Amino acid sequence: MSIKELLDKYHVAAPRYTSYPTVPYWDASSFDQEKWKGAVTASFQASNAADGISIYIHLPFCESLCTYCGCNTRITKNHKVEEPYIAAVLQEWSLYRELFDENPRIKELHLGGGTPTFFSPENLETLIRGIFKKADLHPQAAFSFEAHPGNTSTAHLDVLHQLGFKRLSLGVQDFDPVVQFMINRIQSPQEVERVTLQARERGYLSVNYDLIYGLPHQRLEGLMDTVNTVLRLKPDRIAFYSYAHVPWVKPGQRRYSQQDLPSAELKQQLYEAGRRMLKNGGYSEVGMDHFALEHDALFEAEKQGKLHRNFMGYTEQYSRLMIGLGVSSISDSWTGFAQNVKKVEDYVEMTASGQIPVVKGHLLSATDLVLRQHILNLMCHGKTSWSDPGLQNEALFAGIQRMKELQQDGLVEIRENEIQVTVSGKRFLRNICMALDARLWENQPQTQLFSLAG
Structure with missing residues (x-):
């Protein structure tokens, strides 16, 4: 079967599998706040001493709406919102700290958004120092943040570097002016280069660029020009991923229609051209949609079999417990997930009243835990095995039967006790993992819940 035939066949709605079960299939009936606290406490006690914990902080504010964005954002130019929001985040953190019988050892900390650099350097310092109170840093601690090229100042870079941040990510997407106009994300190569060089001058060890293919009015020539500029600037790692068109979730995407998006054939050309240029430029593929230079920690993690994936995406840092702070953040105790309220006002009110602001979640069943491990293995290592009886169950074997097609x-090789993703199959990881998704197959959606794979 040709690559075009494969793409046509597997161009279906599929999760990105930053978790299993995926959010639409969480079972709310098995979840409440007290059970969630118990799951967090058990995970912390089992893993803090050796692995530490990860923290994700969602900073939702942006001065303008990027219409392609699927994140939970609040658009405002009023910077008076910064201090009350930080106070609420620190109150939420104090509520989690009450569950711990010793200082948490912070191994990973990421600031996402929204636009973290919407916040002033001084307020970001207040936030981070507040998180560090009554906490220890793990010897392998790694901190990162998302930076907007248009508003990231040298003061931002200085303050965060002094606090231990060594990595940042810049949302480039595409430098084509027509595409930038359509997605309302106007930034020049010069702005991106400025932040990149200033970060390196201050000792940041890794700079990531996000690039997206499949955006409205995107052209092959324009994407190739973007990638050539990126190759000249040589970021340490690159996330090159498919645009997720979900206007039923993000109304901002209604600025354009399906007809404005590249055809399936052109989208494939965009992907293949970008991938080829990145590989020829010295980047190695890591996991799904990621590329890294050989000195980067993400490349080393995959090489050593230590790559991990959670709600923050791919990371070289494994931790059993991840605490998500801020509106809409998702926490992961390994045996359970919990998501915070999505509205800023509700979040502030709940934290002020002494409630951990989770509104929905899922406690994993024994079957979930087995399938989660196999899906994680496939996403991170391109293979999984079930020689251990503890990693076997009926749902797994049903998924293996679905994987025969x-x-x-030619996308996988199924052996006696192992699945191995082929070179061709790496392009279709989402589809491969979907075969093991028992909850999706038990309750197939009547409407589209996920973006299209490929």
Whole structure:
């Protein structure tokens, strides 16, 4: 089967599998706040001493709306919102700290958004120092933040570097002016280069660029020009991923229609051209949609079999417990997930009243835990095995039967106790993992819940 035929066949709605079960299939009936606290406490006690914990902080504010964005944002130019929001985040953190019988050892900390650099350097310092109170840093601690090229100042870079941040990510997407106009994300190569060089001058060890293919009015020539500029600036790692068109979730995407998006054929050309240029430029593929230079920690993690994936995406840092702070943030105790309220006002009110502001979640069943491990293995290592009886169950074997068609198409090799993703199959990781998604197959959606794979 040709690559075009494969793409046509597997161009279906599929989760990105930053978790299993995926959010639409969480079972609310098995979840409440007290059970969640118990899951967090148990995970912390089991893992803090050795692995530490990860923290994700969602900073939702942006001065303008990027219409492609699927994140939870609040658009405002009123910077008076910064201090009350930081106070609420620190109150939420104090509520989690009450569950711990010793200082948490922070191994990973990421600021996402929204636009973290919407906040002043001084307020970001207040936030981070507040998180560090009554906490220790793990010897392998790694901190990162998302930076907007248009508003990231040298003061931002200085303050965060002094606090231990060594990595940042810049949302480039595409430098084509027509595409930038459509997605309302106007930034020049010069702005991106400025932040990149200033970060390196201050000792940041890794700079990531986000690039997206499949955006409205995107052209092959324009994307190739973007990638050539990126190759000249040589970021340490690159996330090159498919635009997720979900206007039923993000109304801002209604600025354009399906007709404005590249055809499936052009989208494939965009991907293949970008991938080829990145590989020829010295980048190695890591996991799904990621590329890294050989000195980067993400490349080393995959090489050593230590790559991990959670709600923050791919990371070289494994921790069993991840605490999500801020509106809409998702926490992961390994045995459970919990998501915070999505509205800023509700979040502030709940934290002020002494409630951990979670509104929905899921406690994993024994079957969930087995499938989660196999899906994680496939996403991070391109293979999984079940020689251990503890990693076997009926749902797994049903998923393997569904995967037989993928094997016939050359995307996986199924052996006695192992699944191995082929070189061709790496392009279809989402589809491969979907075969093991028991909850999706038990309750197939009547409407589209996920973006299209490929």
